[in-house]
Amino acid sequence: MYTHTRANHVTDDHAAQALTHMGIKGKKSGMSPKQEVDAEREVVMMITDMVGYSRITSQMTPEEVRDFVIEYHHNLAEVIKKKRFEPVEIEPSAGDGALIVFGKRVGENAAQMCRRALAAAIDLAYAIEQERVASTRMGLFMGHIVEAQIGGKTAKFGTGFAAASRLEELCDYFGTSLLMDRDVAALQDEERSSLVNIGKVTPQNLSHPIHLLSVYKPGLHRLPPDVDQTMLNDFIGLKNEAVDLFCGNEKLSLQPDFPKVRNKLGQAEKLFQQMSGTMDIATERVLEYIRDTPYPGEDFRRLGMKIYDSKRDPLGVRLFHLSKELLKAIDIEFYNALVVETGWESCFALEWHNQGDEIITINQKADGIYYIDRGTVISQDGEGQVLATLGSGNIFGEMAYFSKDRRRNATVVAATDVVLRKISNDDFEKFPVIQKIFKRIASRRQEESPV
Template sequence: MQKNGPEREVVILMADMVQYSQISSGMTPVEIRDFLVKYHDRIHEITDCEENFPLDSEPSAGDGSLMIFDKREGEDRSGVCTRALQAALQMARAIEGGALAPTRMGILLGEITEAQIGAKMAKFGASFAVANRLEELCGYFGTTLLMDREVARYQQGFDQDIVNIAKVSLTSVLHPMNIFTIYQPGIHCSPDIDQQKLRTFISMKNEAMEFFTGNLQLGIRPNFPKVRDELLETQNYFIEMTGRKDIGIDRILEYIRETPFPASDFDRSGMKLMEKKRDSMGERLFHLSKELMRAMNPDFYHSLVVDTRWERFFRLEWKNAGDVIIEIDSVPDGIYYLVSGTAETFNGYNELLSTMESGMVFGEMAYFGTEKKRTATVRAKTDVVLRRISTSDFENLPVIIKIFEQIANARRQEIGADSKRPQDQIATPSA
């Protein structure tokens, strides 16, 4: 008779060796067998201790390892979450010390059930897939382990070590997840790191991340300008402390650069990490346009498409509705690209000249005119996101100078042509 088990709440620890395919690609089947047996034996040696029981551990898909932590009699969520996290930290320390091959771990509190198939009891539950996705995200965020919010909430003894990584939505998971990790001496940083400095870093990062993920209970909404500024400060602190960048911070800053204004559902969904698919026509046109640019001007092609260092000089800025972006007659301080929102240009009599929407460039005219000053005032009509290249950066990029000079010349010709049209059809000067 088939036996079915009841649903039960457990903590799943899903582990997977880093770069296993590359490591094993040149091995014979016997060598792979011996290599994996040694790897799994080592995991068993590290985690096979009384404080981790009851623990069901078994190899999964070759280099993977699945561990299921059941509750002890009378144990609550705090106990089982803490035991699972302790086991993960034991493995993390072994990895940092070179006693275990680099391994990523995902830890999740979830429900599973069992059913007998033949002579074996097989385990079922969507939680396995979610734990697996957590493990995979370790590579993206540069961590050894990631845990869901429930494990982070219920663990005991590691509150000062918990680091908020992100809130993410994944194509394979129905609900968004808040994900966390642990920073300790020897885990994600040097064993001899100053612990007080590390705690300061953790506090700085967690405070910044609250303004990224939001906290409805505290009335905190996502605030990308504040997140960006605080994370840059936190990243600099981490670099001073460790001599390297924190990859998790870089991922958030990268996301803000690419998506400088939260989507309407960001409060609920967080970062949407999914495969971006271009339609075949769009992809063909994209590659064709690159080839045409290369044929027309190889220097421009190399400077814009191959060597993309210029992009980092276009720094993000946020302005509120009503803020002045450019003041007429002022000395130029940069050239702007309007990422999102609406801005308006005004002449010296505060008369509206035109409205600019996202995708427009402005501010270049002042650099190529005889007076070298702003020719109009630009004011944010709505909240706007901008990218600005400063005067000093602009003047050190010859190819960018040529591009904006061409834009300015084309706009000057357009203005000259407009002067011959009726007044209500005149185009906008570009400050």
């Protein structure tokens, strides 16, 4: 049995008396109320959870569920309860999970404890890959716990249980069986070269971020056992460098730089595909975040990726609002094309431009149409006179596309730092209804701006 509490450590008179009043006693009975609760100790908590437990057991009889769960926990213990990982305690939960606590040996420091815990987690990850243990997610977190007796059973209390549980839950989102926090990772030695920075995340129900790391080794993370180690090392280096740029690093004076992050993660993803024949889900999650939010929000440096946040309206919804505003009507054909059938959205490639950058030049051949995701641009005639100012949510470049010679009839300059989404002529021509929408918008705006 285990729980967690946000209260201060229960060592003062009031806390001990309250526990005594509730019938909760420390392991050493007969002690004074102030000593009823065991001393605080530093541990590594591993929360595990079987993947697909409800689906697997849904058609089983109670006896079959019992036998299945007993076998699962037997297999789990067979991997973890080894002399080289001790001292370790395993407390099964209601069927599909367990709390595993790694304590310190006599004279041992936190680093040695963390290394044993990660070694056990890696062994378990390999056992899962080899199907000796049912597919299981693991979250490792270093923190402090105290213990007390409740109804004759020992209960563990500590704020770290919530974080370890969130780490386990995030494994599915990031496509891994193992996540650890930065404190566990920072104390590694032999496995340091295998550590991969996943990102800084604030999960649901937590008010603070967790720095996520995992281990990429041959035979894990969909990598073949005989993977080219040099290529794997290159991937790990690129991925870690990219995620540092993504999160920002005050110690290294690094500010989040999404354009560079996207380029480096793109290179890392190509390496991973060469090694495994598939995509690295954790890398895709960061790239997906950048596609949806191509610039750091005000609290990004502090909280990182907020997994629980509702996303902004998709590009199609935003363009539909724009067409509705400009055309003063709701067209069901446009709605279906923009909001329902959204395959075209992936053709809009992100571009970042600094203030003062010339994005398109008058008389140039048109090579695409732009959507302003963030920032402001101005259009100018050949004399440098400002013709129009366009902000977030607007499009430009569509008029040149629909002109006879397809040449730009204005220059567009970034009035601020801007994030744009551009669709090329070739991609644009694949979507006739989208062309129809933009053509009507271009006609409507003809009198307002010649961009």
